[in-house]
Amino acid sequence: MAVYEQPLNEKIRLFLRLEYLIKRFKLHIEAPTHENCQAAIMVLLELYNLSSRLDVKNALLNVLDWQTQAVRRLSELEGGDADRLQKILNRLEEKGKQIYSFRGQLGQHLKRHAFLNLLRQRAGIAGSMNGFDVPLFNFWLHQSEEKRVDDLTEWVEPYSMAYDAIEIVLQLIRDSRNSEDVIAEDGFFQAGLNPSRDYQLLRIELPEDTRYYPEVSAGKQRFSVRFVKVDDLSERGTQELENVPFLLFLCSL
Numbered sequence: 001m002a003v004y005e006q007p008l009n010e011k012i013r014l015f016l017r018l019e020y021l022i023k024r025f026k027l028h029i030e031a032p033t034h035e036n037c038q039a040a041i042m043v044l045l046e047l048y049n050l051s052s053r054l055d056v057k058n059a060l061l062n063v064l065d066w067q068t069q070a071v072r073r074l075s076e077l078e079g080g081d082a083d084r085l086q087k088i089l090n091r092l093e094e095k096g097k098q099i100y101s102f103r104g105q106l107g108q109h110l111k112r113h114a115f116l117n118l119l120r121q122r123a124g125i126a127g128s129m130n131g132f133d134v135p136l137f138n139f140w141l142h143q144s145e146e147k148r149v150d151d152l153t154e155w156v157e158p159y160s161m162a163y164d165a166i167e168i169v170l171q172l173i174r175d176s177r178n179s180e181d182v183i184a185e186d187g188f189f190q191a192g193l194n195p196s197r198d199y200q201l202l203r204i205e206l207p208e209d210t211r212y213y214p215e216v217s218a219g220k221q222r223f224s225v226r227f228v229k230v231d232d233l234s235e236r237g238t239q240e241l242e243n244v245p246f247l248l249f250l251c252s253l
Contacts, residue, residue, distance in 0.1 A: 099165055179249050180250075187229075
């Protein structure tokens with residue numbers, strides 16, 4: 001199945017972006033060729049740009065606290081899996097302490113890093129991150145594989161710490177979901193959101209061989225899904241006019 005996720009608030013949107021970037025980074029350094037190390041550097045610069053514009057640390061602390069309180073309320077209900085919930089609580093509290101004890105903002109360790117600042121200045125110019133425009137970059141690429149991986153691991157470490165916490169939060173949200181088989185009549189579906197629930201994420205699942213994709217518009221009270229048919233990527237898609245069955249998940253905790 002093809003999965004489409006739509007964040008329902010800006011904190012979850014931020015966490016999804018960080019999750020996406022860290023997963024890409026980890027994939028690149030699994031096979032640390034010159035090309036993959038260069039790609040990992042580009043992802044690292046994206047992480048820096050994201051964290052320099054947004055207060056990731058406080059956003060994460062706020063959500064960890066909210067999740068901790070939510071799990072604690074669940075653990076007090078009869079019939080809950082007390083052991084499982086206590087393990088989740090312990091993990092949330094541990095990650096919260098780690099993030100809280102981290103001094104300053106995420107990414108500040110890269111702010112005065114001469115090598116990475118040099119690359120960041122060049123990154124906006126197409127094709128400029130190369131060995132002839134930036135010989136220092138060529139020098140670094142020709143260090144040992146172990147040295148390159150050690151450097152990348154050190155530079156990404158604060159983001160990896162944040163990712164460990166984000167992974168717990170997103171897994172809890174994705175697991176706390178109500179699923180429903182629904183039909184978008186003439187390619188369009190709209191529904192209200194229960195105001196007593198704090199929805200975080202909307203997920204749509206479609207068979208991988210479908211010829212359309214969902215465009216989601218969501219507010220605090222309702223959301224709509226419009227399915228767009230794609231026949232040729234070189235042209236704009238058009239709304240699917242047939243009925244579209246799909247699996248809908250509304251995730252909250």
